[in-house]
Amino acid sequence: MQTRSELAYLSTTELSDLMERGELSPVELLDHCLERIEELNPKLNAFVLILAEQARAQARDSEDRLRRGEARPLEGLPVPIKDNVALAGAPMTFSSRMAPAFDMPVDAELVARLRRAGAVFPGKTNLPEFGTIPTTEGEVHGPAHNPWDLTRTPGGSSGGAAAAVSSGMCPIAHGNDGGGSLRVPAACCGLFSMKPSRGRVTPGPLATEKFGALNINGFISRSVRDNARFLDVIAGPLPGDPFPAPPPMKSFEDEALTEPAPLRIAWTTDGPLDVPVHPAHAAALRDAAELCASLGHQVDEATPDWRDDMVAVLFIQLWASVIGSDVDLLEELGGDPTTIEPHNRALHEFGKEISANQLGVTMSKLRQYAWRVGAFWERFDVLLTPTTSEPPLKLGAHFELAADDPLFPLNRAGVWIPCLPLINVTGQPAANLPLSWHEDLPIGIQAIGRIHDEATLYRLSAQLEAARPWADRRPPIA
Structure with missing residues (x-):
């Protein structure tokens, strides 16, 4: 049997092997996770809801299936769900006072797919209200803390998810990304994340793509x-999805086990906005580029045609429309819009000023911008940038x-994560690679x-992981 500390940092593949050999049961694994949550969550505030009894029922079912030799792909593996996605039998708060006071009657499709694959749901994780900012600091649930430094943010908006994985509460966590919300927390907490391509994972049937289809679910x-x-488990559309991604040539897990052919890789510290990059983060990027070159890839310093100060304004206009529709829907369910946090109230009011014609112009300009930027990938396979311009805040x-300025938290995001929201506009896949640390804080690339080419990113990411392993790095709280 693995020791308690060893079990906390095993991969899901290793955990599955132990369970299939009968050396670890799903109930034992869940109990271990719940013990870690009980011990560490008071310090980290990663989880906002613990579903111990529901999860134990799932784990017992997994135990029976393993005993009968009927294991499903994710049998008995614990994965928390971010609290802006529907999980049957649990509330969905969005970290907002506006949230309806009832348990969700059905799963979101991605949760249903995880459930059918045998995953176990120990709880729901923290996020800022409506997930609009890249730090997990909300009034309803309070801030989440970074396991590497409790005085700093774990990032956002999937900050609770990242804090849970980094501290060993669970081996993997669900999140989503509408402007950096998978990549920022992974960078702040020294973890890997993948923002899949637009249309790779259906948001339905309860949520929709909304304007611009910015948001996508992942881990x-x-x-x-x-x-x-x-x-692999959650990918795929529902009938009627407007932007279904083409099915992959083979499983993403197989891609992660495949050595990449020599790639054309570009790197740049020059983002869409004129924002300085912390010297340690710039050095980490150059180091990542050199590592890629040492692995046989063609590496060049090159920048897309993406410098445009108006992009931040257009992005906030689009997000204002998205949040406005969410707030209006929650109001129809009985929520009080005057209770939302000041930056979201300001965003909501801003959204009311945007006419349908203006929204159409905004979306057209962003689409034209995406085409202009996307031409860069006709020359290169991958572009490397800093994930954040400075250390975890x-x-x-x-x-x-x-x-003085209620919209400041939204505008501040453009300074901290200048290279991230654009990729939600273009719909491209993007990963965070935890390749460097500085003064005991992780730096993401x-x-x-x-x-639609997650395959290349998984191949390259796995190659870099093998060349410079990061999984054994443990934060002080662990």
């Missing part, structure tokens, strides 16, 4: 293979000027691939 993990394995720093 934060320590292992590249684990991440690919779970994406101190808790509260994202709101330091919010009293973003790898951006061609639209």
